[in-house]
Amino acid sequence: MQSTGIMGNVSPLWRTRLSRSWRCFAGLCLVVASIGGAQAQDQQDDVLRTTLDNGLEVVIVHSDLAPVVTTQVNYHVGSSEASSEFPGTAHAVEHMMFRGGPGLSKDQLSVISANMGGNMNAFTENDRTQYHFTVPAEDLDVALHIEASRMKAIDMSKSDWAQERGAIEQEVSGNLSNPAFRFYTQLVEELYHGTPYAWTPLGTRDSFDTTTAAHLKAFHDQWYVPNNATLVIAGDVDPQQALSRVQTLFGDIPEKDLPKRPEFDFKPVTARTIELPTNSPYGSIYMGWRTPGLQDDDFATTQVLLDVLGSERGELAAMGYDGTALAGGMGGQLQPHAGLAMAVGVFPQGGDPAPIKARMTHIIEGVVQNGVDPSLVAAAKRRIIAEVDASRESVSGLASAWSDALIKRGLDSPQDMKAQYEAVTVDQVNALAKRLLKPEHAITAVLTPEASGAPTSSEGYGKPEDLTTTPSGPVALPSWAEHAFDNLDIPVSTLAPKDYQLANGLRLIVQPETASDRIMVSGAIQTNDDLQTPPGKEGVGDILEGMYGYGSQSLDRQALRARVDELGAEESAGTSFGLVVPKANLDDGLALLAEHQLNPNFSEDAFDTLKQQSAQALPGRLKSPGFQNAYAMLGALLPENDPMQRHMTPESLKSLTLEDVKQYFARVSRPDMTTMVVVGDVDPEQVRDQVERYFGGWQAQGPKPDVDYPAVALNKAGAYHTPDSAASQSQVSMSQMIDIDRDSDDRFALFLGNQVLSGDFASRLHQALREQRGLVYGVSSNLSLEAHRGRFNVSFGSDPDNVQKARELIIHNLERMQNEPVSDSDLHRAKSILLRAMPMQAASYGAISGSLLSLALSDKPLDATTKAAQQFMALTPEEVQKAFKAHIRPEGFVTGIRGPAAQ
Secondary structure, X not given: OEEOOOOOOOOOOOOOOOOOOOOOOOOOXXXXXXXXXXXXXXXXXXXXXXXXXXXXXXXXXXXXXXXXXXXXXXXXXXXXXXXXXXXXXXXXXXXHOOOEEXXXXXXXXXXXXXXXXXXXXXXXXXXXXXXXXXXXXXXXXHHHHHHHHHHHXXXXXXXXXXXXXXXXXXXXXXHHOOHHHHHHHHHHHHHOOOOHHHOOOOOOHHHHHHOOHHHHHHHHHHHOOHHHXXXXXXXXXXXXXXXXXXXXXXXXXXXXXXXXOOOOOOOOOOOEEEEEEEOOOEEEEEEEEEEOOOOOOOHHHHHHHHHHHOOOOOHHXXXXXXXXXXXXXXXXXXXOOOEEEEEEEEXXXXXXXXXXXXXXXXXXXXXXXXXXXHHHHHXXXXXHHHHHHHHHHEXXXXXXXXXXXXXXXXXXXXXXXXXXXXXXXXXXXXXXHHHHOOHHHOXXXXXXXXXXXXXXXXXXXXXXXXXXXXXXXXXXXXXXXXXXXXOOOXXXXXXXXXXXXOOOOOXXXXXXXXXXOEEEEEEEEOOOHXXXXXXXXXXXXXXXXXXXXXXXXXXXXXXXXXXXXXXXXXXEOOOEEXXXXXXXXXXXXXXXXXXXXXXXXXXXXXXXXXXXXXXXXXXXXHHOHHHHHHHHHHHHHOOOOOHHHOOOOHXXXXXXXXXXXXXXXXXXXXXXXXXXXXXXXXXXXXXXXXXXXXXXXXXXXXXXXXXXXXXXXXXXXXXXXXXXXXXXXXXXXXXXXXXXXXXXXXXXXXXXXXXXXXXXXXXXXXXXXXXXXXXXXXXEEEEEEOOOOEEEEXXXXXXXXXXXXXXXXXXXXXXXXXXXXXXXXXXXXXXXXXXXXXXXXXXXHHHHHHHHHXXXXXXXXXXXXXXXXXXXXXXXXXXXXXXXXXXXXXXXXXXXXXXXXXX
């Protein structure tokens, strides 16, 4: 559960170029046709659309990408319908929707949702609240039952709200510990003053303290009605059969008269400057303006303008390449009634932001006076339209395209967006820039980094109290789900990749898919800076990655980016590289990627700029709470001088030369350590020939390097605290080294047990820490396994006074895993989750590519998922208990706290 409508982490990380937009404008090129139920029905191709008699709008889109389906129930209500006194009302109702209701209890909802093994969540925006499932196609009926039940009624007891309030207040504290979010709350208050957009959907702790369960139920009953909702279903479904189930489950829910919606009367923005401290290693300058919204006639022009100003070829981005700033760019966030545009420049700790602000002001003034580069407008239109088409590459993306088009943009279909983008002219973009980007209406913010102090060790923690957590017995499910998860079957993979080894050692994996006209290429070189960097040259790998940003030897940065734009592509080079390109331009795209990847621009000017920027940024990074906290954890877990603890220092940076970078490139840039995955509508043999043509001349020098960290002894228990003056919440990490690696037989039992422990809403840690006590917003545990070492981690965020209690509950549940076998029902649910989640690896081009690349880089067979399913199926409760007892040490954690000190 999450609230959105915010920018997320506004401050960009070092050397990470800003994305063109902080919001993803998903789209789709399927042609919509209306269809009917109680009202008019139309069907064309793979899209079915209707409105039921009770007003529920239904859109069903077929995709055969994977045996997966996404459902999205969009309620046309958000924080805009709340009030300034209770700004988080919609967000709180979203949380309470997971507490169950008549006919579907909280425990039943948790168990059913977990068993489906997919992705279940929700988010609240200013004008919408969405509940979504992405699950195996066989579970569509169960997902629809859940949504129909929650639309009919939910429980809003005082006791349930008291528990959930603790969790949602931890979510608020976590966000308010981010200075960028605190700045954002001030920004929207200034840009949208006097309207419902002036507060974020998140809410405040003070308002939640005075919110009642009765108030939340009244909000739900007023707005959560079928005639205020749009249901989108996308994936491997028969549209007519799906519609029949929707009519059966939702058709008898009565419609209601809706309350009056709030009005939006935006006032002129008066320029002002906001100054805030930040715990980021780097400072940031922001210049923000209010823009038209998604339902404004100028929304397409606005998006093109934001893309142009955020282009890698633009002058704002150039600040990060010519040394004016550490990074620069432009982003934006568009909502139905209004939006914002935001220019940003990044400066080092202790640096002077004034020159960057002056440069940003000069750039914006130049755009207003002289207009934009027409070629950037053409490139922006191609890119945005390609993103509309790209939604077909993901089942959930396909559903989101429809949800966004209908609800946020007020359009008849996603396809309608393309015509609007195509119609945008350079003159329209220039006119909009003149109207919007006026200095007298800009909100400027300066976030200045502040060091918070070095970590300090503590005595650690003794044996925890004997906290009791009532073992969860089997939950009786409603009749419609009672037998839905009885059978555990090995999922049948829909992937059939072709696996090639080129003469130079490069591994090429090709997975044909026909969902899109775009081709996705992903690749990685197996490298390890910590093991391959010469002594005293720490940081050479970082400099090398930065060099790729300046283009290739034959195409400088501007020329290369212009060529990428001409192809309608996205491209990046480095130890991890990628290309997304229209099918018709694949050959040209591969040629360009090879030129960039194999021949980076080793210019003296680029090297000098990168070295200078690194020297400016490094002191702030080394003093930042984030770095110091992570480094303290490594120091406590690993032996002295372990290579994982190596990092750039002022001394090593000073010693670096351009020749060092070239030599390092020659050592690590090896085809025999490289894997490339191609996903899309291609002929594998033809792709092999193309890759051979452009990458076949790439040759390795010397023997293959060892890039795997060595085995280490188990750590001793310990504790430390990293002060962070910007944080109001304690972020807690509990870690230990374990004697398991990625090839150990017991890894399957540990992964299965970890699913019982924290893998879903019905898991033990989630129930103990959040549902039963409201101590945390979220808690997670995971196994990080490498070739020769392994690590077990647990993390959560809480108020400082609750850290010890939460930690003790975690220890207690780990001891419970060791001292008694998990129940048959818990183990069955964990197996069901893991098995039913496996089809998700084929639910998008990105998931397919990431899965195949990860398996190859881990030296696993490409059918390892199926083999893992067989292992999970055979495991017994006793084997899980034995593995936890043998390898997990409840008394062996290093506990690190970042933020306020725990009491």
